[in-house]
Amino acid sequence: MRFLRKSLTGLFLTAVTLGLMFYAGTMVREAVQARMSEEPRVPQARERVFAVNVAPVVFETVTPVLSAFGEVQSSRTLELRAASSGTLIDLHPDFVEGGQVTQGQLLARIDPADAQAALERAESDLLDAQAEQREADRAIVLAEDELQAARDQVALREQALKRQTDLVDRNVGTAAAVETAELALSSAHQAVLSRRQAVATAQSRIDQAATKLKRAQIALEEARRHLANTEIRAEFSGTLSDVTVVAGRLVSTNEKLAQIVDADALEVVFRVSTQEYARLLDDDGKLRRADVTVTLDVFGTNIQARGQISRESAAVGDGQTGRRLFATLDAPRGFKPGDFVTVSVQEAPLARVARLPATAVNAAGEVLVIGEEERLATAVVTVLRRQGDDVLIRARDLEGQEVVAERTPLLGAGIRVNPLRSEGAPAPQEPEMLELTEERRAKLRAFVEGNTRMPEEAKARILSQLSQDKVPASTVARLEERMGG
Incomplete structure (x- = not known):
């Protein structure tokens, strides 16, 4: 009895197992047939919008506006050089690097002792020349008077000879007296010649005195000029630079002492390409007086000045290209020679x-x-x-x-x-929302919960959206697309 009960139980379990296996096989076959009979589901492609x-x-x-780089320089720069040699004295307190000087200001003086002595000698020589000229003038007057006296003697001797000749013609005089008168007349003529020679000598002395006076005057002017050259003055107002001397130094002729830079006469020199240069020409082919703006960038603080193009260089230069232009600055406040600046040139409209x-x-x-x-x-x-x-x-x-x-x-x-557009980006549109059926919502929840590759944070966010009454359409479309894949 016990054996029969166990045999029937085993037979029942075997029958149930076979039935379940048959049912499972039937379900698999129907699922495969249904899958194969369905049309393939292709995700709908969407156009990408940028x-x-x-x-x-x-x-x-x-x-x-044409942009270029240039350098500021002064159109008036003068080198101060020593016109004579000697010891430098009387140095002005402003004769230092960066000193401000005015036109005509005495900056320094070279020891004028030798130049002063030379001037005094020239004045003495001039006085001698003037005295010599006055003496020559008096000598010519005396020589002319003596010449006139000699000519009067000739006239008297001629009258005496004529009188002796008349006496001989009347047989009153003698031949010896006539000969004596003739000899006296000849001596008088010889005296006239001597006096004429003296007058010529006096006139030559006057010419020599005039030449000597002129030379003395030239020497005096030269001595005065040498004395004036011992003073070093500013030819125009400006700023001193490259000062290389101190008081008491011995300087030589033509030695450079300093340099005066006129800070109010600044200009900028810059180079442009040939194509850019062509755009700055007028209809006649001449360079336009275009307006320029010069900018100096000093750690974010821009110093600007305005001006105009004034001229261009005569030649390109060895190894150079383009054109070299110059522009004068109207009010160059804050600029110094040597500044590297940006130049903006206004072209034709x-x-x-x-x-x-x-x-x-x-x-x-x-x-x-x-x-x-x-x-x-x-x-x-x-x-x-x-x-x-x-x-x-x-x-x-x-x-x-x-x-x-x-x-x-x-x-x-x-x-x-x-x-x-530049007015601003368009306002973001509200996402499209869908109301899901319970069946559709359950399928989506089951897919999300069973997805092992999805991060837990993403799962929690999507499940939270699926629990709402309305779900974003983009989220539903993305999940169903993955489910279909």
Whole structure:
């Protein structure tokens, strides 16, 4: 009886096991058939939309600014050199590095003892020359008087000879008396010649005295000039630099003592390319007096001054390119010679140009235009100038349109974008919400709870969303897409 009960129990369990296995096999077969009979579920592809910053194309008249680097220098710079040699005395307290001097101010003096002695000797020589001239003038007067007296003697001797000749003709006189008169007349003529020679000598003495006086005057002027050269004065108001002397030093002729720089007559010299130089020429091919702005950046504090282009260099220079220009500064306050500055030159105005960010144009001169349905289209523009981070372009049929301000390799023609305008980014839209049935909600919860690869934080967040009355449509679509995969 006991054996029969155990046998029936074993048979019953075997029958149940076989039935369950058959039922399981049937379910697997039906599931496979149902799966194979279903159409494949392909996730719906969605177009990717890029958010881009856009800039409007507005044509206007713009004055381009040419930027270059230059150096400030003084147009009036004078080297102070010693005109004579000697010991430096009477040095002015302002004769130091950076000293401010005024025009005509006595800065230093070279020992004038030798120059003063030379001046006194020249004055003495001038007095001697003047005395010699006066003596020569008196001598010529005496010589002329003696000549006149000799001529009077000749007249008297001629009358005496005539009288003796008349006596001989009347047979009253003698031949000896006539001969005596003739000899006396000859002696008188000889005396006239001697007096004429004396007058000529006196006239020559006058010429020599005049020459000597002129030489004495020249020597006196030279001595005065040498004495004046012992004083070193400022030719114009300015600042001293490169001072190399002190009081008591022995200096030689033409030795450099210092340098005067006129801080109010500053100019800036800068170099531009040949292409930029061509844009600064007027219709006649001459350099325009364009306005410039000079900026000195001193640790974030900008010192600025305005001026105008004044001239250009005559030659390019060995090993140089472009053109070297000079600009005068109107009020160069705060600038010093040698400052390295930035020069901004205003070019001629350009009509009907648009200013765009430099990142909006590629190397081929193309921009991306926002077209219909906010899709991108390519347009070709002409880049006229580059102004820092911007460019000035000229193009047709772009008036009032919008272009992409910042190009990226992901953008191209035909791509749909979400424009972000300068007024501000568009307000974020509210996510679409769905009301789920209990069955659909249970399937999603079961999928999330059974997913072993999902982080616990993400699981908790998604389960919290699924427990709400309305669930974000994006979350539901993402879960169902994964469930279908």
